[in-house]
Structures are given as structure tokens and as C-alpha cells.
Amino acid sequence: MNTKAILIAGGIVLFIATLFTDARLAPVVGAAALIGTIIYAWAANRSDAEADFSEAERATARQKRQHTGPRS
Secondary structure, three states: OOHHHHHHHHHHHHHHHHHHHOHHHHHHHHHHHHHHHHHHHHHHHHHHHHHHHHHHHHHHHHHHHHHOOOOO
């Protein structure tokens, strides 16, 4: 299992556990899980941005080389 699957499964288990123990905790836990998910997604996207940019630059250069062959 990867990190995202573990976090999703843990969040679901935690939310269901709060429903069975005390229903008043469910909105608080749900809001905390949502905020945690937003922060996790923001951090993951931020770290991937530089790698994606480099990959895009390499792909663009490769496409230019393929489509601009020798001219007569």
C-alpha cells in the first residue's frame, strides 16, 4: 500500500469510529481530516512541481526535434 491509500483508510476508520463512540465528534474529526488532506495535497503538489516542469521541458525539446527535421 502506498501512503495515500493508508491515509485514506485511516481517515475512514477514524471517522467511523467517532460515529460509534460519540456522534458529536464526527464533524470535528471530519473537519480535521479535511484540513489535513488539503495540507497534504498542497505539500505533495508543491514538491512535484519542479520535477513536472523539468519533465515538460524535456518532452517539449524532444517534440521539437521530432517535428523539425532537416529541411531541403
